[in-house]
Amino acid sequence: MGSEQELDRRDWIAGLEKGLRVIEAFSDAHPRLTPSTAARRTGITRTAARRYLLTLQHLGYVDGDGTYFWLAPRVLRLGWSYFDSAKAPRAVQPYLQRISIELGGATFFAVLDEDEIVFVARNGTTRIQNLGFVLGARVAANVASPGIALLSCKPPEEVDKWLEGRKFVPYTPSTYTRAEDVRALIDRTRALGYALVEQQLKQDRRGIAVPIRTRGDDVIGAISVSLPIGNETGQQAVARALPLLREAEHALQSLL
Amino acid sequence: MGSEQELDRRDWIAGLEKGLRVIEAFSDAHPRLTPSTAARRTGITRTAARRYLLTLQHLGYVDGDGTYFWLAPRVLRLGWSYFDSAKAPRAVQPYLQRISIELGGATFFAVLDEDEIVFVARNGTTRIQNLGFVLGARVAANVASPGIALLSCKPPEEVDKWLEGRKFVPYTPSTYTRAEDVRALIDRTRALGYALVEQQLKQDRRGIAVPIRTRGDDVIGAISVSLPIGNETGQQAVARALPLLREAEHALQSLL
């Protein structure tokens, strides 16, 4: 993943980094930015921020009324380039669909990006929860089964580094907020080869996930299924779900 | 929309445009790029393309093995900034859900971006077609009901300019491939105030769409519902769907 040990000295386009920072400066709390607010949020000077916003506007990525600027749907093309080019999200789709139908839950394919997992494919109920997941959504890796599965594939010392000094934001009363609990869960997952994660992100929901590897044994993501807890034990849910997940895992390994 | 009549002379960050071009150079047919292929696809020099790729890699937006580069899920953050900041996609969600349930079809909210419409919210059947629509997906504006609805809100002379010299790619045997047919459909839509589009994008499917405006009467997007044709007439489908769409339209106008 992070193959950037040393900084490149001259192979660095400062304008690109700043421009991307400006795009990411838009958020829920700041849907419209002026040059000065953008400058404050990105750490670049006001004059420069204004130039970046004007450039982005000219390219169609942002719209503006002359003073305020806001993102235009054009920026979705950037994310789309990923879905268009990454083959994994498409390859997993039929398997997700099959598992969804057989188990009656929502299935996901997620990849790791630094501290978070990103959902890049999904299938199943469209309105599972008030916050319906959409593609590209992110959550902290430690609260969802694909995240635990992916972390369990890293060497233990890297996991320790990952856990170190992290803030564990609780989503439910059951969310682990101590590093030891999360580490124990990851260790258990590593030993078993699959992740069983209960009520970390959402009450009354459990997730079961397995990592997906390429033929070269590189871990590229994880498939998960989210099931209501009901009055089924964790082991019963695993007994139902794991064979299907494993089947998908092996089929995909020969495809990727 | 396009409020950029003249070019800014000095307020132009060349590096940002090139960097974004590099990101968009990745696609289905070119999921992995070398500096030279990227250079060819973007029109910048090989040396420069390499610098942009290295910068993007260092920022985490692309991964690479030293020779080949591919997009990393990090780029989805850029598109996510849009969903996070744009309020319309979130505001329409409950209305889409309600219409989906009542009519039993898939509902969409789409906005116009140059020649295409972009689906930025949706609800309903998760596997409508082999290529399930995901958020951010794009199609030519003339083959989907939201596109026709949005085009019908433009002044006729602008529509003529839009139609002029356009290639109409057929998706089904029924897709209009002549500008006059598309213009007639748009004119009819303008007169009626809603769009009824049949089998332009998908066989045996019809879409019904209404434009959504702000309080200031600016058109910001369109809500559509996609229904199977079955043995229902277009007018029957309109009679079922239009009241619900209109209700959403009016409710949203006071929110946006």
Place this chain on the structure above:
DNA sequence: GCAATGCGCGCGACAATCGCGCAAAGCAGA
């Protein structure tokens, strides 16, 4: 085996980007 293509890298030069500072415009409170 050789030819051809494509790779990373260093260098000198130019121009693109930088941030300052000013004048005017917007906004809040009185």
Place this chain on the structure above:
DNA sequence: TCTGCTTTGCGCGATTGTCGCGCGCATTGC
């Protein structure tokens, strides 16, 4: 309605960051 604080757009000179050429080497194809 007036006043003062904030923030805006914009011009300018300096510099630094970006450019593309050309080299030598690795890899592929015939």
